[in-house]
Amino acid sequence: MLRAFRVVAFIEGITTILLFLVAMPLKYGLDYDALIRPFGMAHGVAWLAYLAAMAVCLPGKGFTIAEWLRTFVFALFPTGTFLNDPLIARRQEQLSRA
Incomplete structure (x- = not known):
């Protein structure tokens, strides 16, 4: 189950990065907001999936x-799920050894 959680956390982290580093700079830097809605929706779904996975x-x-x-x-x-991944990976390893 922890492997599934790590996958969901990775997806949530990627959607956050895409929103903050691609969609938002395009919106505020180039006045191109077409990516905000789909990236924002993807991130919102990923965030809810992350909470459910927790x-x-x-x-x-x-x-x-x-x-x-x-x-x-x-x-x-942003990037917090990546920083937390070693904790989850260690616990996954401990459980697989037990």
């Missing part, structure tokens, strides 16, 4: 409350 994939895997909070808070910032 609720489904993380329970029972030994995460502390602080790690749950970290996993949520890191998703609020």
